[in-house]
Amino acid sequence: MFKFTDDQLAIIHAEEKRVVVQAGPGSGKSTTIAGAVAYQMAEHKHSGYDFLIITFSRFAARQIREKIQGLDPVERNKIDVDTFHGFALKIINKFTATSWTIMDEKDLIHVMDGNGYWPLNTKFKDFINGKITAPSARRENIKAFEKICNQFKWITYNQLLTTLVKNKDAMAWLQSRYKFLYVDEAQDMNPAQLNIAKLMDIEYTTYVGDVSQSIYEWNGAAPRILMDLSEKYKTYTLSENHRSNSDIVEASSKLIMHNKLRISGKNTPTRGFDTRCINVHHRDEMHSSIANSIQEYSDDGELAILCRTNREIAEIILELGNLGIDKSLPASVLRSNPLFMMIVALVRLRTDPCKPYWMLFLRDNAAKDGFSFSYDKYSFSEPTSKFANMAPEWVDRALEIKDFGEFLEYFLKTLGSEDFSDDAILASRLIKAFREASDGAEEEFLAWFATMDVQDIVPEETSGVRIMTMHQAKGLEFDHVIVVLPKYDGKNEESRRIVFVSVTRAIKTLDIIAYPDNNYLEEMGLSIEDGTPPLPF
Ligand SMILES: Nc1ncnc2c1ncn2[C@@H]1O[C@H](COP(=O)(O)OP(=O)(O)OP(=O)(O)O)[C@@H](O)[C@H]1O
Numbered sequence: 001m002f003k004f005t006d007d008q009l010a011i012i013h014a015e016e017k018r019v020v021v022q023a024g025p026g027s028g029k030s031t032t033i034a035g036a037v038a039y040q041m042a043e044h045k046h047s048g049y050d051f052l053i054i055t056f057s058r059f060a061a062r063q064i065r066e067k068i069q070g071l072d073p074v075e076r077n078k079i080d081v082d083t084f085h086g087f088a089l090k091i092i093n094k095f096t097a098t099s100w101t102i103m104d105e106k107d108l109i110h111v112m113d114g115n116g117y118w119p120l121n122t123k124f125k126d127f128i129n130g131k132i133t134a135p136s137a138r139r140e141n142i143k144a145f146e147k148i149c150n151q152f153k154w155i156t157y158n159q160l161l162t163t164l165v166k167n168k169d170a171m172a173w174l175q176s177r178y179k180f181l182y183v184d185e186a187q188d189m190n191p192a193q194l195n196i197a198k199l200m201d202i203e204y205t206t207y208v209g210d211v212s213q214s215i216y217e218w219n220g221a222a223p224r225i226l227m228d229l230s231e232k233y234k235t236y237t238l239s240e241n242h243r244s245n246s247d248i249v250e251a252s253s254k255l256i257m258h259n260k261l262r263i264s265g266k267n268t269p270t271r272g273f274d275t276r277c278i279n280v281h282h283r284d285e286m287h288s289s290i291a292n293s294i295q296e297y298s299d300d301g302e303l304a305i306l307c308r309t310n311r312e313i314a315e316i317i318l319e320l321g322n323l324g325i326d327k328s329l330p331a332s333v334l335r336s337n338p339l340f341m342m343i344v345a346l347v348r349l350r351t352d353p354c355k356p357y358w359m360l361f362l363r364d365n366a367a368k369d370g371f372s373f374s375y376d377k378y379s380f381s382e383p384t385s386k387f388a389n390m391a392p393e394w395v396d397r398a399l400e401i402k403d404f405g406e407f408l409e410y411f412l413k414t415l416g417s418e419d420f421s422d423d424a425i426l427a428s429r430l431i432k433a434f435r436e437a438s439d440g441a442e443e444e445f446l447a448w449f450a451t452m453d454v455q456d457i458v459p460e461e462t463s464g465v466r467i468m469t470m471h472q473a474k475g476l477e478f479d480h481v482i483v484v485l486p487k488y489d490g491k492n493e494e495s496r497r498i499v500f501v502s503v504t505r506a507i508k509t510l511d512i513i514a515y516p517d518n519n520y521l522e523e524m525g526l527s528i529e530d531g532t533p534p535l536p537f
């Protein structure tokens with residue numbers, strides 16, 4: 001276990017009621033939040049019940065909880081660690097005594113447009129995308145929308161926060177509920193999230209972030225919020241990087257110098273220097289380079305492959321499958337495994353009041369092109385078309401068999417009779433893990449699936465490789481990171497920040513895959529010559 005630095009201890013012992021921490025990647029911001037909570041509990045005898053920590057993802061929430069060391073596990077479990085959305089949903093459910101289903105707006109467009117669910121004479125899509133502007137038409141659309149959401153108990157991500165703020169009882173309760181609030185990744189707060197943090201008015205509130213890592217501006221986040229807070233409140237900073245090998249720190253620092261919006265101050269490496277810890281590979285050799293890296297690093301900690309888009313992820317997974325090493329990747333692809341998607345859609349069909357939608361959805365997708373669940377995100381059509389034949393029967397039986405356990409038995413049996421081999425094994429592991437975790441209660445399946453730990457399902461030895469989008473990787477770290485560099489867009493500072501976040505996830509080695517003329521390479525002081533010649537694979 002390491003010792004906190006003096007700068008980190010200053011944050012841990014801070015006595016101001018409003019604090020901002022602005023510091024670079026790997027400087028120990030998230031670790032310091034964990035240290036501050038542990039300190040308050042051990043030294044000032046606060047209960048875990050007094051703390052709320054907001055993080056960016058469930059994965060990050062779990063990491064922070066694990067970092068809070070040296071405490072009675074019972075007290076530690078009382079600490080609330082959640083995302084803004086997860087937290088808002090929990091509170092809204094509590095105060096409306098309802099179990100709301102979060103719906104993505106894209107999902108809603110598919111439900112409303114074309115399935116007879118939208119009662120109005122306008123396109124739902126136009127309404128959601130803000131194309132309907134006349135005030136009277138907007139009012140009418142909003143009313144219809146709220147009515148349908150209420151009927152099916154749906155809530156969108158956007159509605160979550162506004163609904164919470166409007167609920168006076170919930171807000172009054174929140175105002176006396178916690179003593180300490182920590183917001184990690186505060187550079188990606190949007191105005192509605194800041195509003196909630198402010199309205200809760202928790203006695204001690206700490207905002208932690210790095211404007212150079214703001215990557216959700218396209219989605220309403222405003223890095224300006226953190227800058228403004230730091231002008232108003234006592235601001236602490238950290239200047240050492242405890243995560244990455246020194247040439248990774250150097251390359252990433254050079255890169256971010258090309259942005260106007262960045263924090264001043266240092267990010268000095270404290271870890272040793274490993275020779276050759278950055279390799280650049282030609283984009284034309286992407287698949288063999290990834291395959292080689294997976295082999296090379298397989299016995300040495302976690303490896304993550306970071307891509308800009310889900311489409312690239314799908315492409316890599318398929319290609320690695322062709323190279324015969326798809327078995328190294330299950331952890332990463334589990335949630336998007338088409339058969340899992342099918343199970344989820346079948347459970348939704350059974351449990352969601354909007355049955356006709358899911359029925360049409362399943363039939364359309366299965367019949368059209370194999371099975372592609374996430375509309376425009378994935379296209380697994382070719383290797384998954386084997387599900388197409390089974391889908392209509394699955395849909396019928398999903399509606400017929402009342403008992404969930406019985407339905408799962410039926411589902412497993414049909415899998416066994418088809419040649420679905422690898423996927424079938426994974427699906428039966430999924431169902432087994434679910435039954436063990438929650439006694440098989442159907443109403444818990446979707447929530448369990450959304451938060452399940454992939455390690456429950458894939459065997460230990462194959463769980464060391466993850467593939468995810470650059471956005472999902474925020475706040476995380478891995479021993480080895482492979483970054484598939486996006487197209488250069490030098491004028492767009494957020495694009496550069498996305499690359500910055502990606503390369504700063506690496507602890508020991510960083511492999512970059514790019515076309516030689518990609519200017520991000522030059523900005524990092526790298527070139528394709530920094531690569532190894534491809535090994536025969
Ligand atoms: N004082 C320290 N000595 C040694 N290692 C440390 C120290 N502080 C933090 N670390 C380690 O450095 C790594 C990075 O820490 P952490 O994830 O908290 O950084 P961060 O500032 O939150 O990064 P990011 O901006 O990417 O979220 C972790 O592995 C953590 O355990």
Ligand SMILES: [Mg+2]
Pocket residue numbers: 029030031184475
């Ligand atoms: Mg962090």
